[in-house]
Amino acid sequence: MFSAERLKMARYRRKLSGKELAVAADLTPVTVSKVENGHQPDDATIEKLTRALGYPLKFFFMDNPKVLDTRAVSFRSLKKMSAAERDASLAAGSIGIAFYDWIDERFNLPAPDLIDLSKERERPEVAARLLRQHWGLGDRPIGSLLKLYESKGIRVLSLSENTRNVDAYSFWHADRPYMFLNQKKTAERSNFDSAHELAHLVLHFHAGRESAAITDAEKQADQFASAFLMPEADVKSSLGHVYSASQIIKAKARWKVSAVALATRLHGLNMLSDWSYRSIVIELGHRGFRKGEPLGVQRETSTVLAKILAALWKRGITRSQIAEDLNLPWEEVETLIFDLAGEMPSRPEVPQLRLVK
Known part of the structure; x- marks a missing residue:
């Protein structure tokens, strides 16, 4: 059965309105609206929609995707974000979940090791200190933030949305924490964003349990991030x-x-x-430090995804095979993996991840 939810998801990722999709597919807006509301399209309509969106046909006949609720996602500012930006980012989150579900079938990843600090949300500095203690970090600077997060079970993905309104976001799904980071920012800004999202995961949305309404959650997350990064x-x-x-x-x-x-x-x-x-x-x-970061630090990327891709390449699994397994255009996968697909290891490396038999 053709999935109306998947049609909307693909349209969101392409940042098209229903009318814009109708024009691109040479269909009427009424036809697109009917399909998105559950009316089963004929073969000719399906062909036009898939061609206009550039998604594989099989994508639209899979089970409905895991749709994220805006209330369970730590968007920085919904007021500044357009509906198209919000919907595209949420759709990227759904694709990220599907991608990691695919990875989980093939690799054993670290289990989540985050603690619920929602009772300390009014004391973000205390919460940051408690998490550092839980992870045995002491007061020293953190060498690699993303490597640390991934070792604690956070699924870190890149978000290549070319907008200043979507810095980063995070959420819990099926008791697993996810973090998406915009790659259009400076490395320093991305580091702070990641610690800000870590705050949301432990203070405000632990394991999918939304805490009480908090008007200053963003301020708390900033205070947590500052204390976590700079004890x-x-x-x-x-x-x-x-x-x-x-x-x-x-x-x-x-x-x-x-x-x-x-x-x-x-x-x-x-x-x-x-x-x-x-x-x-x-x-x-x-001196230019408001708009950028002269003499900045090197940007971090995912250690886990690099090892996974190296293991897949070693087994002869190509980009097209990954995309075919997921029934996605390759560029949708590529936006999630920190541009790692084009970087082959400089020498053979035995991944530390264990394959699932």
Whole structure:
């Protein structure tokens, strides 16, 4: 049976309205609306829709996809996001779930090791310290954030939406945490975004259980991220008297954060006065640190996906085979995997993941 939900999902990913799809498929808007509302189309209509959307025919005859509820996803700002951006991002989440379901059939991945810190949501710094303690991190800077997250069972995927309104988002599905990161931002911004999403996973949406309505959840997530990435003890022991933007620019690499994020953390720890903070942020803006991150750190990618792809390539499984198994256009898979498909290992490597027999 042709799936109306899958038709909508493909349309969302292509960022088309119903009328725009009708024009692209040479159909009437009424016909598209009927199909999306469950009316079974004839073969000619199906052919036009699949051609216009560029999705394999089999995709539309699979079971209905796992549709994400906006209320269970940690979108940063629904007010700034257009309906097309929201729907495309949610559809990417559904594809990400399907992709990891496919991976789970072939590999054993780390089990989730996140703790429910929703009772500490009013004390984000405490929550950050508790999670660091749970993971045995102490106060040291984290070498690789994504490698850490994946070792704790978080399924990390890239989000290549070319928009500033969708930085990152996260959610729980089937007791598994997912995190999507926009690759259009600086590496430092992406690092902070990932810690922000980690906050949502443990503070606000643990294991799919939505906490009580929180008007300042985003502020809490920012405070958690700042404390998680830049522990108070380490910041104070590493930096003495701070009086210039140059000091902050030099020091920020230790925690792999933006200069503005470090300045904000120092201000929050009373290591910068209000006047000094404002002056330094203005200077950072003049030096280009508002729009970008000159002399930035290297962007992190998924360690787990790199190992999985290496194992698949070693077994002779190609990109087209992966896409065919998933009944998806390859570019939809490629947007999720941090551009890793084009990077073959420099030397043979035995993946640390164990294949499921």
